[in-house]
Amino acid sequence: MTTEQKHSSYLSEAENRLRQLSSERLRVAVAFLAYLQETAENQVSEELLSIPGFAASFRKIENSKEKLGDTTSNVTAEDDEVWQAYLASEKKWQEVYRRLSDS
Incomplete structure (x- = not known):
């Protein structure tokens, strides 16, 4: 069981x-x-x-939350920033792969 x-x-x-x-x-x-x-x-x-x-550490985190208030928009902005950084990184690697294949 x-x-x-x-x-x-x-x-x-x-x-x-x-x-x-x-x-x-x-x-x-x-x-x-x-x-x-x-x-x-x-x-x-x-x-x-x-x-x-x-x-x-717990008190520090709780105090940070109180200072920030509603962080929903902050999280969304951070997520968007991370996504944009990822896309930029992918674009750079695609360029590297293209150059390697051309050589």
């Missing part, structure tokens, strides 16, 4: 079991699931923060 199939099987079993619970027990189950999710998220956050320099 693949990982995806196992995941689907677990979800189906969980759904079947949850449907059989009373409202009070369902509330407890939801609270427990929220606890598990929060614990996992906190663990990931702690692991990231334990990486030397990660917190400072």
Whole structure:
């Protein structure tokens, strides 16, 4: 059984079991699931923060985002610049290939 199939099987079993619970027990189950999710998220956050320099780099990036505001137009401009540079490079290489084939 693949990982995806196992995941689907677990979800189906969980759904079947949850449907059989009373409202009070369902509330407890939801609270427990929220606890598990929060614990996992906190663990990931702690692991990231334990990486030397990660917190400072993250703050620097967040501050840069705030200063730039909406960067959608900046990204589009950068993409266009990259594309134009690529096309210019291709044109130069085509000229080199043409000269080599002519010689």
